Amino acid sequence: MSQSPALEVENLTKRIKGKQIIKGVSFTLFPGEVFGFLGPNGAGKTTTIRMIVGLISPTSGTIKIGGRNVRTDFTEAMRHLGCIVENPELYPFLTGWENLEHFAKMDPSIPKSRLQEVITLVGLSNRIHDRVSTYSLGMRQRLGIAQALLGRPKVLILDEPTNGLDPAGIREMREFIRQLAREENLSVLVSSHLLSEIQLMCDRVAIISKGSVIRTDSVQNLLAEQERVIWKAEPLPLAKQLLSEETEVTEGADGTLITLYNEPLLPDWNEKLVKGGVKVKEMRTQLPSLEDLFLEVTGGESID
Amino acid sequence: MINLVRNEMLKLLRKKRLYVIVLIIAFLVPLFTYAQFKEIQDQREKLGNQDWRTVLQQEITDTQNRLSSSRIQDEWRKYLKIRLSQQQYYLENDIDPRAPGAPTFMRIFVENSIDLLLPLLVMVIVADLVSSEASGGTIKLLLTRPVKRWRILLSKYLAMLLSVSFIVLSVAVLSYGISGVVFGYGGWNMPLLTGFSVSGDELITDNVHIVPQWQYILMEFGLVWYVCVIVGTLTFMLSVLLRSTAAVMGIMLASLIAGAILANMVSSWESAKYFFMVNLNLTNYVSGMATPIEGMSLGFSMSVLAVWGIAGFIIAFVTFSKRDIY
Ligand SMILES: Nc1ncnc2c1ncn2[C@@H]1O[C@H](COP(=O)(O)OP(=O)(O)O)[C@@H](O)[C@H]1O
Ligand SMILES: [Mg+2]
Numbered sequence: 001m002s003q004s005p006a007l008e009v010e011n012l013t014k015r016i017k018g019k020q021i022i023k024g025v026s027f028t029l030f031p032g033e034v035f036g037f038l039g040p041n042g043a044g045k046t047t048t049i050r051m052i053v054g055l056i057s058p059t060s061g062t063i064k065i066g067g068r069n070v071r072t073d074f075t076e077a078m079r080h081l082g083c084i085v086e087n088p089e090l091y092p093f094l095t096g097w098e099n100l101e102h103f104a105k106m107d108p109s110i111p112k113s114r115l116q117e118v119i120t121l122v123g124l125s126n127r128i129h130d131r132v133s134t135y136s137l138g139m140r141q142r143l144g145i146a147q148a149l150l151g152r153p154k155v156l157i158l159d160e161p162t163n164g165l166d167p168a169g170i171r172e173m174r175e176f177i178r179q180l181a182r183e184e185n186l187s188v189l190v191s192s193h194l195l196s197e198i199q200l201m202c203d204r205v206a207i208i209s210k211g212s213v214i215r216t217d218s219v220q221n222l223l224a225e226q227e228r229v230i231w232k233a234e235p236l237p238l239a240k241q242l243l244s245e246e247t248e249v250t251e252g253a254d255g256t257l258i259t260l261y262n263e264p265l266l267p268d269w270n271e272k273l274v275k276g277g278v279k280v281k282e283m284r285t286q287l288p289s290l291e292d293l294f295l296e297v298t299g300g301e302s303i304d
Numbered sequence: 305m306i307n308l309v310r311n312e313m314l315k316l317l318r319k320k321r322l323y324v325i326v327l328i329i330a331f332l333v334p335l336f337t338y339a340q341f342k343e344i345q346d347q348r349e350k351l352g353n354q355d356w357r358t359v360l361q362q363e364i365t366d367t368q369n370r371l372s373s374s375r376i377q378d379e380w381r382k383y384l385k386i387r388l389s390q391q392q393y394y395l396e397n398d399i400d401p402r403a404p405g406a407p408t409f410m411r412i413f414v415e416n417s418i419d420l421l422l423p424l425l426v427m428v429i430v431a432d433l434v435s436s437e438a439s440g441g442t443i444k445l446l447l448t449r450p451v452k453r454w455r456i457l458l459s460k461y462l463a464m465l466l467s468v469s470f471i472v473l474s475v476a477v478l479s480y481g482i483s484g485v486v487f488g489y490g491g492w493n494m495p496l497l498t499g500f501s502v503s504g505d506e507l508i509t510d511n512v513h514i515v516p517q518w519q520y521i522l523m524e525f526g527l528v529w530y531v532c533v534i535v536g537t538l539t540f541m542l543s544v545l546l547r548s549t550a551a552v553m554g555i556m557l558a559s560l561i562a563g564a565i566l567a568n569m570v571s572s573w574e575s576a577k578y579f580f581m582v583n584l585n586l587t588n589y590v591s592g593m594a595t596p597i598e599g600m601s602l603g604f605s606m607s608v609l610a611v612w613g614i615a616g617f618i619i620a621f622v623t624f625s626k627r628d629i630y
Contacts, residue, residue, distance in 0.1 A: 050628075050629070053444075055444060055630075057628065074452065083448055087441060089441030091315065098318075105310065106307070151450070
């Protein structure tokens with residue numbers, strides 16, 4: 001990660017009508033990485049993204065896209081950016097092609113051939129000459145990404161891109177985003193309120209709550225720390241007693257025991273149970289829910 | 305910039321608003337042509353096969369009779385007096401003010417639509433130019449391009465100017481083309497009087513001179529275009545300020561109708577003359593009609609409109625460049 005950052009956000013704050021909505025957010029995106037922006041509804045993800053793309057002006061703080069300051073060097077900064085903020089809202093009375101042509105014309109550096117490229121990339125060739133009003137949400141989402149990719153950006157920003165998509169659509173989107181980062185060396189900022197989504201497509205993640213980033217880390221680190229082991233064993237009280245001599249144990253809802261995941265010690269714990277006469281029927285690891293993560297990183301504060 | 309304006313024109317055309325406007329005009333013109341035709345026929349029937357001079361003389365006598373009635377209001381009397389002196393001037397100089405022909409129809413049509421019909425049509429086109437991008441969410445894609453905000457707004461403003469010009473041109477072409485079927489296409493060179501001005505109760509005829517009708521019509525269409533651009537600019541400003549196209553239309557509609565009502569009843573409320581909507585009837589100055597409020601002149605009305613237009617333009621651009629888009 002010695003490359004120069006694609007997107008730098010530093011000490012961003014925003015006050016709306018006397019209310020501090022964003023309270024000093026900082027993070028950095030490097031080329032080729034998918035960065036997750038994770039937080040519950042109302043945490044300030046969209047507000048932060050609107051500032052990055054220049055739709056609203058920050059109360060303080062700086063944003064640099066490809067090294068260019070969004071405030072002082074708007075057009076150059078925007079040349080390196082593609083985005084969808086909230087829903088992919090395109091002109092419903094124009095065809096997909098006309099929509100793309102419309103946005104391509106706004107940047108003279110985009111050659112006409114680029115249209116066909118992005119259409120092929122998002123797989124919309126069949127329906128591109130139909131009106132957008134006849135498109136499904138998934139197709140609009142893809143057309144939205146196509147318009148974002150027109151100017152060969154360095155940074156792609158997608159605000160809750162899987163919102164409203166069906167499971168197949170979500171998986172498709174996820175793979176597509178990874179592919180873009182890998183093959184085009186694009187930095188992608190993806191916001192979401194679902195941990196499951198972020199963990200499957202992102203390299204690093206920033207957790208935002210009530211307008212502040214409370215943790216930025218690689219997905220692996222974050223999850224490993226919080227990963228649990230679910231035990232099914234008989235008799236339960238004995239198993240609990242033996243395990244609690246080694247680590248902290250909580251009882252699950254369906255007659256299971258839950259401990260932290262500690263890879264080097266796990267075989268020892270198991271051995272101890274077996275030797276103590278406990279039948280271990282099942283051991284499986286479980287990723288924490290967003291709620292668990294939040295409880296952990298905020299030190300017991302609930303997410304709403 | 306040309307590409308940006310092209311984009312805006314494409315969106316305008318695809319929304320089919322311009323076609324609707326053309327259809328409305330194409331529907332109204334035959335209606336008024338028929339009304340005008342009926343009126344002329346009616347007069348002919350009433351007066352037998354009399355010469356127009358006799359008719360004009362008749363009208364003058366008519367006006368004089370009405371003036372001598374004691375029960376008429378001062379305002380009305382003032383108007384009648386002005387009308388009378390104008391009619392007399394026409395008669396003395398052997399000019400038929402109502403000679404039928406497509407150009408005459410065009411002139412009358414445009415004089416009657418300058419203060420309400422045309423501003424309404426302009427409003428229908430311009431009202432959603434910016435607000436629809438905001439309410440449809442497409443403004444987020446439009447403003448995250450490597451183009452400065454003021455350039456995007458300017459492209460929309462230029463598209464507005466083009467549409468307004470198109471509307472005025474459509475009115476000219478359609479009113480000439482359609483009414484000509486009934487009235488014939490001649491009459492471009494008919495002499496008309498202009499240069500009247502009103503001071504107090506007097507129609508001042510010092511500067512009155514004769515111009516051929518084509519020149520007169522050109523002058524009036526210039527004024528119509530000017531009024532439409534100002535109304536367009538104000539609607540444009542509202543469209544920037546408000547997210548809801550319905551609200552933009554509501555406010556413009558209310559002001560325009562208020563203007564039409566005020567123009568008929570504000571003669572004693574002098575400061576009302578600074579409202580833009582009271583000053584829309586610029587063609588009245590050309591034909592020498594009474595002004596709604598004393599002290600109004602062509603120059604005055606044009607300046608008032610210019611001030612409103614420039615203010616609207618500045619407000620629109622300053623707000624649009626700075627505003628947070630949610
Ligand atoms: N225009 C606005 N005026 C006042 N408050 C707002 C505005 N936009 C957003 N907020 C508030 O800012 C907070 C963050 O909103 P948002 O950025 O949309 O959250 P997220 O995208 O993470 O769900 C919310 O509490 C919301 O109520
Ligand atoms: Mg959001």
